[in-house]
Each structure stands twice: as C-alpha cells, then as structure tokens.
Amino acid sequence: MSPQTQASSRQVDGPLLKVTDLRTAFRTDRGLVKSVDGVSFTLDRGKSLGIVGESGSGKTVLSRSIMGLLPKRNTERSGSVVFEGQEIINLSLSERRKVWGKEMSMIFQDPMTSLNPVMRVGKQLGEGLKIHLGMSKADARATALRLLQDVRIPEPEKRLDQYAFELSGGMRQRIMIALAMSCGPTLLFADEPTTALDVTVQAQILDLIGEQRRDRNMSVILVTHDLGVVAGHTDEIAVMYGGKLVEKAPTRVLFSSMKMPYTEALLNSIPKIEDPSHTRLHVIPGRPPDLVNPPKGCRFSPRCAFVQDRCREEEPPLMSAEHPEHVYACWYPVGSPVHRERTAQLAAEKVGAL
Numbered sequence: 163m164s165p166q167t168q169a170s171s172r173q174v175d176g177p178l179l180k181v182t183d184l185r186t187a188f189r190t191d192r193g194l195v196k197s198v199d200g201v202s203f204t205l206d207r208g209k210s211l212g213i214v215g216e217s218g219s220g221k222t223v224l225s226r227s228i229m230g231l232l233p234k235r236n237t238e239r240s241g242s243v244v245f246e247g248q249e250i251i252n253l254s255l256s257e258r259r260k261v262w263g264k265e266m267s268m269i270f271q272d273p274m275t276s277l278n279p280v281m282r283v284g285k286q287l288g289e290g291l292k293i294h295l296g297m298s299k300a301d302a303r304a305t306a307l308r309l310l311q312d313v314r315i316p317e318p319e320k321r322l323d324q325y326a327f328e329l330s331g332g333m334r335q336r337i338m339i340a341l342a343m344s345c346g347p348t349l350l351f352a353d354e355p356t357t358a359l360d361v362t363v364q365a366q367i368l369d370l371i372g373e374q375r376r377d378r379n380m381s382v383i384l385v386t387h388d389l390g391v392v393a394g395h396t397d398e399i400a401v402m403y404g405g406k407l408v409e410k411a412p413t414r415v416l417f418s419s420m421k422m423p424y425t426e427a428l429l430n431s432i433p434k435i436e437d438p439s440h441t442r443l444h445v446i447p448g449r450p451p452d453l454v455n456p457p458k459g460c461r462f463s464p465r466c467a468f469v470q471d472r473c474r475e476e477e478p479p480l481m482s483a484e485h486p487e488h489v490y491a492c493w494y495p496v497g498s499p500v501h502r503e504r505t506a507q508l509a510a511e512k513v514g515a516l
Contacts, residue, residue: 176247177204178381179228179349184241184251186220186227193454194238197223199405201241207348210375210382212392212413214428215402218450221385222271224402225351229266230258246348264294266349267342269371271357273334277326283310283337284322287344294345309340313370332363336370343374350375353385368395389425390432393417398487401425404451404461407480411488421483421495424462460492468494468504 186198197220205211213221226232228243230253243251250261270276278286287309288302297305303322310318313336326334335355342350352371356364372395375382384392392399392413399416401409401424409422420426430444448465451457457464463473472493480489494500 178207178246179205180242180244181228182242182244184224184227184243185239186223186232187238189236189238190454195453196456197405197453198227199453201402201405201407203400203407203410205349205381205383207381208375208379209398210372210384210396212384212386212396212399213402214386214389214392214399216387216428216446216450218453219402220405220453221402222353225268225353225383225385229262229268229351231268260294263290263347264345265347266351267345267347268351268353269335269338269342269355271354273331273338274326276338277334277341279326282323282325283329287322287337287341290341290344305344306340309344310337312343312374313337313340315340331359332366335359335363335367339367339370339374343378343380346378347380349381349383351383351385354387355384356386356391364391371395388432389428401428404456405453406461406491408462408492409488409490410480411483411485411490415485415488419483419485419488419497421488421490421497422462422492423466423468423496423501425490426496427467467508468501470494470500 181204182202184198184201185196188195188197199220201224203211213224215221223232227239230250232239239251241251242249245261245266250258253261284303284306287306288297288299291297291302291305292299306322307318310321315321315333315336321329321333321337326337329337339355350371355371356367359367368391371382371384374380384396386392389399396413399411399413400407401422403424409416409420409425416425420429427446431446433443446465451461451464457474459475459477460466460473463469466473470493476493478491478493480491482489
C-alpha cells in the first residue's frame with residue numbers, strides 16, 4: 163500500500179486536528195515564560211492554515227507543542243490536542259514516535275542543521291520508510307528516488323548518494339520536503355520553509371508544498387512571519403501575538419476585512435512594488451511583550467497606534483466578526499469609529515511633518 167493510500171484509509175469524521183486551550187510554558191530563572199497561552203483552533207482534512215506572527219509570538223512553539231517535540235524538562239504543557247479523533251497531548255515517547263513521520267511531520271526552518279551532515283541523502287530518506295513502512299533497503303531506495311522526482315530535484319539518482327553540504331539551499335529544502343512527506347503523513351507542518359532562500363526559490367518551494375498537499379489530500383500548517391507568504395498558499399490564517407491567537411479568518415476574508423490593528427501593522431510592514439525607490443519602510447514600533455511579565459490588558463497595547471484606556475486595563479476576548487469564521491481580539495477594531503478617527507489624525511500629523 164502506498165503512503166498516500168495509507169493516509170486516506172485513516173480518515174475519521176470531524177476535523178483532522180482540534181486544538182483546545184493549549185498552553186505551553188518554560189520554567190526559567192526569571193520565571194515562567196508563557197510561550198503559548200490558551201490557543202484554540204480546528205483544521206479540516208486537506209486544508210491549509212497559515213500561522214503568522216513576529217519572532218517570539220509563539221508560532222513555532224505552538225507547532226512543536228502540537229507534535230510533542232518539546233523536551234519535558236522545564237516545560238509545562240496543558241490543554242487538548244485531538245488528532246484523527248485521538249487525544250495525543252499526553253502520549254508517551256514511544257507512542258509519539260509512531261505518529262511522527264507516519265501521521266504528522268515537519269519541515270524545519272534550516273535544512274542545513276536539520277539534515278544529518280554525515281549521512282547520504284538516500285539513506286536519510288530511506289530510514290523512515292524502513293522503520294514506519296517496513297520497506298526493504300531496495301524498496302526504500304526506489305521510493306526515495308520517486309520522492310526526489312516528486313519534488314523536482316535535478317539528477318535525482320546522483321543526489322541520493324550525495325551529502326547535504328554538497329547541495330544548494332533550494333535543493334536542501336526540497337529534500338526536507340521529500341523527507342517530511344516520505345511516509346505519507348496526514349498533517350504537514352512547514353516551519354518558515356522559505357527562510358534564507360531567494361524570492362524565486364521561495365515561490366517554487368511554496369508552490370511545491372501546495373501541489374503535494376492537493377495531490378496527497380494532506381493538511382498543511384504553514385508557519386511564517388510574512389503575511390505575503392501565506393496570502394496565496396493557505397485557506398485560513400491565524401495571527402499570533404504574545405503567545406495568544408489574536409485573529410483568525412479564511413484568507414480572503416482576512417485580507418478584505420481584517421480587524422486586529424496588529425494584523426494591519428504586519429500587512430503594512432510588507433514592502434510594496436509600486437512604492438518609489440528609497441521609500442521608508444513601515445515598522446511596528448517597540449518590541450514584543452515580555453512573556454514572563456506580559457502587560458496588563460491587551461498585549462499589543464504598548465505598541466498600538468490606536469490604544470485607548472480600556473485596552474491597557476482589560477484583555478479583549480476573541481469576538482466574532484460579520485463572517486461566521488472570522489474572530490479577533492480587539493476592543494477598537496479596524497474600521498471602528500476610534501480607528502477611523504485616529505487614522506485621520508495620524509495622516510494629518512504626517513502631512514504636517516512634511
């Protein structure tokens with residue numbers, strides 16, 4: 163049975179992944195660092211979700227918490243993670259190893275440090291196939307060759323006998339994708355899969371992940387700091403800030419009617435092609451919150467241009483927008499009277515400064 167067929171035979175009713183009130187904290191000398199603080203969402207089979215936020219927002223810790231990749235020492239984790247109808251948050255290490263690779267897998271940020279530098283590519287690809295699918299050495303090599311062909315590696319037979327350091331950054335990332343998909347997982351995490359790649363290769367890698375998702379009916383969680391990356395490659399977007407989910411909506415809905423000022427600030431930080439040369443880049447002032455001692459009220463309030471007294475005192479819950487699948491956490495969302503008044507004021511101040 164092929165990995166793709168195996169994945170389809172495991173289908174159960176309901177969402178593929180259901181995360182409820184997931185919390186992950188790390189014990190440090192300074193105190194408890196609450197990296198993921200009460201995150202909840204669901205993901206349907208075959209769908210793609212983009213998790214977006216600045217460095218330190220908790221998006222990578224969230225994905226590793228779901229997979230169970232974090233060390234137990236000095237780590238506190240609670241909540242619920244139901245995958246394929248099974249609660250997996252408290253699985254033992256041996257039970258998790260049966261899930262990793264075969265049920266869910268991850269493309270890590272830096273393939274140069276994730277791939278074994280002293281193991282040939284073919285052996286690395288074949289290792290999981292032999293362990294999880296019981297393939298012989300010859301079958302594993304043949305399957306590894308097909309995987310390299312699937313991810314469009316040039317001269318795939320030659321690459322099987324090479325080491326990671328002999329390949330370009332784009333090739334190493336394609337091998338990471340092949341490695342993650344080798345056993346036909348139902349859920350693929352892609353953690354900043356285009357980091358350090360040039361723009362052309364970035365587009366190729368993202369298109370490749372999308373093609374494999376559709377071909378294999380695989381769900382994908384794409385973790386990135388760039389809203390532009392997820393714009394054309396996800397069905398839904400979840401925005402994280404300070405360890406919390408602050409906005410979530412279908413991709414088109416989010417871009418057409420975003421509510422959270424932080425989401426708006428992330429979008430404005432993307433350079434625009436139509437801007438003239440030497441246009442000053444938009445930045446979000448300040449720095450992300452200290453997750454040992456987060457600010458009272460809304461965690462974005464110290465950096466928000468639209469902050470009001472209520473924002474500093476009361477933490478906003480996730481509220482529903484006009485679209486039934488759109489939620490956000492803001493007392494004065496984009497488009498509200500306070501937001502419009504402050505936007506006009508900022509525009510007038512900018513004109514006066516010229």
